[in-house]
Each structure stands twice: as C-alpha cells, then as structure tokens.
Amino acid sequence: MTTTDTRPTRTEQYDDEPPVELVCSADTLSTTLEAVGSVVSECRLRLAPDGLGISAIGPATVAAASVELEPAAFDTYRSDGRTLGIDLSRIDDALSVAPRGPIRLWLDPDGRLRLAAEGLEYAIGLLDPDSIREPPDLEAFSMDGAAVHTEGETVGSAIRAAGTLADHLTLGVTDDPALVAAADGDTDEMSLTVPESDLEGLERPPTEPSRSTFSLSYLEAIHRVLPDEAVRLRLGDDEPLELAFDLADGAGRARLVVCPRIRRG
Amino acid sequence: MTTTDTRPTRTEQYDDEPPVELVCSADTLSTTLEAVGSVVSECRLRLAPDGLGISAIGPATVAAASVELEPAAFDTYRSDGRTLGIDLSRIDDALSVAPRGPIRLWLDPDGRLRLAAEGLEYAIGLLDPDSIREPPDLEAFSMDGAAVHTEGETVGSAIRAAGTLADHLTLGVTDDPALVAAADGDTDEMSLTVPESDLEGLERPPTEPSRSTFSLSYLEAIHRVLPDEAVRLRLGDDEPLELAFDLADGAGRARLVVCPRIRRG
Amino acid sequence: MTTTDTRPTRTEQYDDEPPVELVCSADTLSTTLEAVGSVVSECRLRLAPDGLGISAIGPATVAAASVELEPAAFDTYRSDGRTLGIDLSRIDDALSVAPRGPIRLWLDPDGRLRLAAEGLEYAIGLLDPDSIREPPDLEAFSMDGAAVHTEGETVGSAIRAAGTLADHLTLGVTDDPALVAAADGDTDEMSLTVPESDLEGLERPPTEPSRSTFSLSYLEAIHRVLPDEAVRLRLGDDEPLELAFDLADGAGRARLVVCPRIRRG
Numbered sequence: 001m002t003t004t005d006t007r008p009t010r011t012e013q014y015d016d017e018p019p020v021e022l023v024c025s026a027d028t029l030s031t032t033l034e035a036v037g038s039v040v041s042e043c044r045l046r047l048a049p050d051g052l053g054i055s056a057i058g059p060a061t062v063a064a065a066s067v068e069l070e071p072a073a074f075d076t077y078r079s080d081g082r083t084l085g086i087d088l089s090r091i092d093d094a095l096s097v098a099p100r101g102p103i104r105l106w107l108d109p110d111g112r113l114r115l116a117a118e119g120l121e122y123a124i125g126l127l128d129p130d131s132i133r134e135p136p137d138l139e140a141f142s143m144d145g146a147a148v149h150t151e152g153e154t155v156g157s158a159i160r161a162a163g164t165l166a167d168h169l170t171l172g173v174t175d176d177p178a179l180v181a182a183a184d185g186d187t188d189e190m191s192l193t194v195p196e197s198d199l200e201g202l203e204r205p206p207t208e209p210s211r212s213t214f215s216l217s218y219l220e221a222i223h224r225v226l227p228d229e230a231v232r233l234r235l236g237d238d239e240p241l242e243l244a245f246d247l248a249d250g251a252g253r254a255r256l257v258v259c260p261r262i263r264r265g
Numbered sequence: 266m267t268t269t270d271t272r273p274t275r276t277e278q279y280d281d282e283p284p285v286e287l288v289c290s291a292d293t294l295s296t297t298l299e300a301v302g303s304v305v306s307e308c309r310l311r312l313a314p315d316g317l318g319i320s321a322i323g324p325a326t327v328a329a330a331s332v333e334l335e336p337a338a339f340d341t342y343r344s345d346g347r348t349l350g351i352d353l354s355r356i357d358d359a360l361s362v363a364p365r366g367p368i369r370l371w372l373d374p375d376g377r378l379r380l381a382a383e384g385l386e387y388a389i390g391l392l393d394p395d396s397i398r399e400p401p402d403l404e405a406f407s408m409d410g411a412a413v414h415t416e417g418e419t420v421g422s423a424i425r426a427a428g429t430l431a432d433h434l435t436l437g438v439t440d441d442p443a444l445v446a447a448a449d450g451d452t453d454e455m456s457l458t459v460p461e462s463d464l465e466g467l468e469r470p471p472t473e474p475s476r477s478t479f480s481l482s483y484l485e486a487i488h489r490v491l492p493d494e495a496v497r498l499r500l501g502d503d504e505p506l507e508l509a510f511d512l513a514d515g516a517g518r519a520r521l522v523v524c525p526r527i528r529r530g
Numbered sequence: 531m532t533t534t535d536t537r538p539t540r541t542e543q544y545d546d547e548p549p550v551e552l553v554c555s556a557d558t559l560s561t562t563l564e565a566v567g568s569v570v571s572e573c574r575l576r577l578a579p580d581g582l583g584i585s586a587i588g589p590a591t592v593a594a595a596s597v598e599l600e601p602a603a604f605d606t607y608r609s610d611g612r613t614l615g616i617d618l619s620r621i622d623d624a625l626s627v628a629p630r631g632p633i634r635l636w637l638d639p640d641g642r643l644r645l646a647a648e649g650l651e652y653a654i655g656l657l658d659p660d661s662i663r664e665p666p667d668l669e670a671f672s673m674d675g676a677a678v679h680t681e682g683e684t685v686g687s688a689i690r691a692a693g694t695l696a697d698h699l700t701l702g703v704t705d706d707p708a709l710v711a712a713a714d715g716d717t718d719e720m721s722l723t724v725p726e727s728d729l730e731g732l733e734r735p736p737t738e739p740s741r742s743t744f745s746l747s748y749l750e751a752i753h754r755v756l757p758d759e760a761v762r763l764r765l766g767d768d769e770p771l772e773l774a775f776d777l778a779d780g781a782g783r784a785r786l787v788v789c790p791r792i793r794r795g
Contacts, residue, residue: 093430121455358695362687384723384724
C-alpha cells in the first residue's frame with residue numbers, strides 16, 4: 001500500500017463492506033496509541049485477524065514500544081490482515097475533539113482511515129508502511145533481571161523526583177529495600193526506596209543485586225502514559241528496563257522498553 | 266462628548282443624580298461585553314431610554330456583533346440617552362477582579378465611567394465615540410437562508426474539529442442530515458453532521474441546499490463566547506452566517522455575523 | 531560551617547543521633563519557606579534550641595521577611611543551635627514531589643540536609659551561611675502607624691485590581707472608610723475601601739490619617755504567599771508596610787515588610 005494523494009469525494013462507497021472495520025471505546029484507542037506515542041510519532045498498525053498490534057522503536061534506538069489488543073478489546077473487529085502506516089498525531093487530534101463514547105474506524109475506498117464518533121467524522125491520510133522504520137523484535141532485548149509488580153504512581157514519583165535535580169535515574173533491585181530508585185545532581189541527590197512488603201509482587205533472579213541507569217528524557221516521556229495502577233517492571237544489571245501494563249481491562253497489553261545508559265563508577 | 270484628560274478628585278460629586286446609572290449582575294455585564302469583544306476591542310455603547318445597545322464591526326469588515334439589553338436585564342437602568350465610547354479591555358480587566366455580585370455603573374462629573382462592586386471602585390476613561398468606526402446596520406447583511414436552532418456546543422465541536430486540520434469551515438443545510446459542517450486539510454478531512462431530529466428547530470428556505478465557507482480565525486473568536494445551550498443560526502448560500510443567542514435570561518440578545526470567504530470548487 | 535563538595539556514600543551514618551533533626555508537616559514547611567521565598571531565593575536558617583527562625587532581606591533592600599516556628603510547630607524538634615545556609619528552590623523542588631504527610635529533616639555526616647517523606651529521600655547541599663547577606667533586624671523598620679486586622683483576600687483583591695492598571699498601590703488608613711487602597715493608571719483609577727465595621731480589628735495612632743505608596747512588583751510577590759484568612763497590617767505615613775500572619779496553627783509567625791516608594795503630589 002502506498003500513500004494516496006487523491007482527494008475522495010465524501011459520497012464514494014464500497015460496493016460491499018470495507019476491508020477493515022473496528023469499533024472500540026475512545027479511551028481504549030487513545031490509551032493504546034499514547035503508549036506508542038511515548039516512543040515514536042509514526043508507526044505501523046498491524047491489523048491481523050487475531051488482533052491489533054504495533055511495534056515501534058524510537059529514532060535513537062533507545063526506547064521501544066509494543067502494544068497488542070485482542071479482538072475482545074473491540075465491539076467490532078474485522079480485518080483482512082493488512083498493515084497501515086499511521087501518523088499518531090493525526091489520530092490524536094481527532095480523538096481530542098471526539099465525544100468520549102464508541103469510535104468507529106474503517107478504511108475507505110480511497111485508502112484513507114475514517115474515524116467516526118456520533119456525527120463527527122474524520123478522513124485521515126495514511127503513510128506508506130514501508131517508509132516507517134522496521135519494528136524491532138522486542139523479545140530480542142534481554143530481559144533476565146528481576147520482575148517487580150508495583151503501582152505506576154511509584155515509578156512516576158521516582159521519575160518526577162529525579163527530574164528536579166538530575167538527567168539520569170538509576171533503578172535497582174536489592175535485598176532490602178527491594179526496589180531502589182536514585183539520582184545524583186550536581187550537589188543534591190534523591191532516592192526512593194520501596195520495601196518488599198509494599199510491592200505487589202517480586203521475583204528475584206538467582207544472582208547479585210542488579211541496577212541500571214537510564215536517561216530521564218526517555219523515562220519522562222513514558223511516565224506520561226503509565227497508568228496509576230499496576231505496572232510490571234523487568235530490571236537487570238545494565239540491562240534494558242521493561243515496563244508493562246494492561247490495556248482495555250486486560251484485553252490488551254503495552255510493553256515499553258528503555259535501554260540503559262551505562263555510567264557506572 | 267470627548268475624551269477627558271483631567272484627573273478627578275475622588276470627592277467630586279454631582280449635585281443631583283448622575284445622567285447615567287446602571288446596576289446589573291457581573292455575569293450579565295461580562296457576557297454582553299465578551300460577545301462584542303469577539304469582534305472588536307472598542308465600541309460605542311448606546312444607552313437609550315429603552316435599553317442598552319452595541320453595534321460593532323471588526324477591522325477587516327468580516328465579522329460584526331450587535332447586542333441589546335432591555336431595562337429588565339438591570340436592577341437599575343437610568344440614562345439620558347447618551348452614547349459612550351468604551352475600550353472593552355478596560356472594563357474586562359475591572360470585571361476580572363470584581364466580586365461576582367451586582368455591579369453599579371455610572372458616569373462621573375469628569376466624564377469617566379465608574380464601576381463599583383462592594384468596596385471596589387474603578388474610574389475608567391472613555392473614548393470619543395466619534396473616533397470609533399460607524400457601526401453597521403446588521404439588517405443590511407442579507408439573511409435569507411435556513412434558520413437552524415441547535416446547541417452552542419454543536420457549533421463549538423465543529424469549530425474545534427476543523428481547527429485540528431484546516432483554516433476554513435464550510436457550514437451547510439442539506440436534505441438529510443440537516444446541518445453539515447466540513448473542513449479540508451492538506452491530507453485529512455473532517456465533517457460533523459446533525460440529523461434534523463437532533464436539531465431543536467429548522468426552517469428551510471424554499472430553495473436548493475445551501476452552504477458557505479468561513480475563515481476559522483473568526484469562528485474561533487466567536488466560539489469562545491457562544492453559550493453551551495441554545496443558539497440560532499442563519500445560513501445561506503455564500504451568505505453571511507448569523508449566530509444569535511439570549512443574554513440575561515431572555516432580557517437581552519446577541520447577534521454575531523461572519524461574512525463568508527468564497528472558495529468554491 | 532562551609533559548603534561541602536564531597537559526595538557522600540549513602541550508607542554513611544552518625545555513630546549517634548544527628549545534630550539537627552526536625553519532623554513537621556509538609557504544609558508547615560512549605561508555607562514557612564514560601565513566605566521567605568517571596569523576598570529572597572537563599573537564606574540563613576537559624577535552628578536555635580527555642581525554635582526555627584529565618585530573617586531575610588531582598589537584593590534591592592525594599593522587601594524583607596522574618597519567620598519563626600516554635601518547637602510546638604514540629605512533631606520532633608532537636609537542634610544543637612546551628613545556622614544553615616539554604617537555597618530555597620532546592621527544598622521547594624523536593625517538597626513539590628514529596629507526599630503530603632510528615633517530613634523529616636536532618637543533617638547528615640557530610641553536612642548535607644536530608645529531607646525524607648515515606649520512601650522518598652533527598653540530600654540537599656547547603657550554602658555557606660556567611661556568603662548570604664546579613665539579615666536585617668526587622669524591628670529597625672519603624673512601625674508606628676495604624677494596625678489593621680483584615681483578611682488576606684482583601685489585601686489580595688486590592689493588589690490584583692491595582693495590577694490591571696498601575697505599577698504602584700497606595701494603602702492608607704483614614705477616618706471612614708477605615709482602610710483605603712488606591713492606584714492610578716494612565717487614564718483609569720481604582721480604589722478599594724473597607725469600612726471599620728468590616729475589619730476584624732483596627733488600632734489608629736493618635737495622629738492624622740496616614741498613607742504610603744508601594745511598588746506593585748513587591749506586593750505581587752507577597753500576594754502569592756498571603757493566607758486567605760487573618761492578616762495583620764501595620765501602616766504608617768510614608769512608612770514601611772508590615773504584613774504579619776500565623777503559621778502552623780499559631781505555633782509560628784511570618785512578618786513581611788515592604789518599604790514605601792515615595793511619590794506624593
């Protein structure tokens with residue numbers, strides 16, 4: 001599929017039903033796309049028969065995102081399996097104006113994405129998916145470290161506190177307290193420690209305590225899309241950080257990965 | 266009347282009552298002046314015995330406003346019939362600080378407008394009304410098109426949605442849906458359609474479907490002063506758009522007119 | 531004490547208890563420091579055995595602040611009597627992220643101030659107190675005028691109203707109304723008058739009516755830290771203005787002083 005420049009007349013119709021048609025809540029759609037938008041501004045939207053999927057990697061190859069929504073996340077999910085290239089800000093603009101109820105998305109005969117909610121309808125030009133950077137296999141990032149189940153708000157506090165004095169945040173899993181976030185500024189330092197009893201879950205690897213240091217600019221972008229509630233972290237020793245959380249009441253999942261910025265000593 | 270430069274002493278008093286004296290709610294005054302302020306920054310305030318009136322036309326002669334408040338909109342309304350020249354931002358500044366209760370306005374012996382609310386009092390210099398552009402006769406704008414009764418929020422949604430992708434908005438009345446708003450961007454389009462059953466009233470002219478295209482910058486200024494509730498539109502074919510709504514619980518009326526920007530084809 | 535550059539390891543501990551240790555509510559700490567922050571960005575924090583005290587004078591010697599908190603304002607108050615040099619914005623940053631509950635402050639072995647709330651901990655570098663301008667003796671400012679007890683919101687209204695048209699505000703105590711605030715702009719004027727019956731207290735000096743004129747830029751900075759409720763003013767004739775209010779439910783007191791800008795005639 002390539003980008004279409006032809007302006008459709010609004011009366012054009014398919015003879016039969018469109019090749020792609022989705023209906024879901026405005027909230028599910030915006031939460032899903034915002035998760036990806038914390039890392040990239042354009043992405044490939046895979047509309048496989050068994051669900052929607054996006055994998056994206058940021059321009060500096062430091063942060064990546066992957067989201068999946070099962071057909072159960074939708075009121076209607078029908079697709080012939082194609083992949084669309086989308087500019088996230090175009091859909092975000094439409095959602096910012098749309099009413100909060102159900103959203104209908106479909107592909108029109110001119111190859112544009114239609115988004116409708118009540119009487120409001122947008123026709124959004126698509127991008128050539130081949131012009132968008134190849135999505136990574138997120139499984140390729142080694143994730144052998146500890147798994148920590150906590151609240152998004154805990155991670156968010158650490159990121160905000162670090163942001164008042166530093167450019168980097170170190171996250172680690174130690175004996176006790178279990179989760180440690182720390183940042184060093186020119187003259188000041190901060191740390192946030194969470195004892196194991198305050199975590200919702202913890203699986204330690206059979207190894208030494210581990211820690212990795214990340215650039216705050218990536219974490220701050222991710223912070224804006226973290227839910228307040230349950231977030232699952234995977235943390236290794238100088239390994240990428242994975243933050244995963246549920247979408248659409250469990251019918252979807254977002255995974256955000258940030259590579260460490262090694263700065264030990 | 267001319268602008269006065271003399272600084273009054275605050276103790277100056279009329280021997281008898283001031284030639285102009287009005288008392289109304291802060292809300293009525295600010296809503297009325299904001300409606301005019303969507304089009305101009307200075308205006309002539311006509312204080313006729315049968316009520317307050319303002320007619321104003323914007324500098325580019327694209328947008329115009331007219332408001333009327335009957336004496337019933339005021340707790341006190343007394344005037345010898347004069348016309349004042351006012352800088353809307355001066356009164357807006359005073360109202361932004363004033364408490365929300367009743368506001369008293371009167372002309373002081375130095376020819377300044379006094380605005381008082383509880384212990385707060387402003388003395389506001391007036392402009393020479395002759396220096397302010399002659400107000401138009403809004404009746405001169407041809408208004409033969411359809412009359413549509415809808416909610417201000419519906420018009421507001423169309424303006425906000427169009428603003429995400431275009432500089433112009435086309436409004437039209439067609440067979441079904443009855444009211445159509447549409448905008449074209451470089452690659453994207455939006456439309457908002459309202460079926461006749463969702464309108465609060467519709468009078469079609471005995472003619473063809475009609476539509477006109479307006480510059481969004483004028484509509485966005487007007488959008489800020491539209492009430493959420495009942496708004497009456499008059500819409501023709503390449504004709505000015507009129508938006509009218511009640512002020513002061515029906516004891517007043519605002520009419521805003523925007524000329525079309527013809528761009529057919 | 532001098533500023534320390536050495537970076538501590540987080541495991542360093544005193545053999546016994548730290549020489550300074552305070553516990554109070556986040557609210558008490560932030561209200562106290564914001565009062566001082568309306569005048570300066572750095573200050574000397576006196577931790578005497580009988581309570582915390584700060585005296586500060588702004589760079590142009592126009593505005594000064596003094597705050598005191600008795601040990602009763604704290605859950606824990608222990609000090610060997612030293613004076614610390616603090617950068618207010620560093621503590622403000624930490625408080626902006628800290629949870630709203632109790633805050634613990636103590637001096638660590640490296641000479642840094644530690645601030646902890648739940649699992650969050652900051653280590654904040656201190657300044658050499660000798661490098662901070664000598665605090666004035668606020669008692670040296672003559673305060674012989676009238677004493678006015680009113681609401682912070684009344685003073686705030688006068689400052690906001692004056693700010694819409696002028697750079698200065700004149701405050702005075704007259705016969706009736708008792709308290710007068712007035713400002714003159716290029717063409718406009720404002721006044722706020724409060725009758726004696728609306729004041730919570732008034733002690734007139736046995737002299738003529740008095741008034742003084744102040745630069746609004748100083749008053750606006752102070753306005754941001756005034757409580758809505760009870761404020762005590764001292765006002766003379768071309769004398770400094772004092773605004774005093776309670777901190778920590780009466781276990782502390784803030785005094786802000788602004789020198790007049792004489793501009794009579």
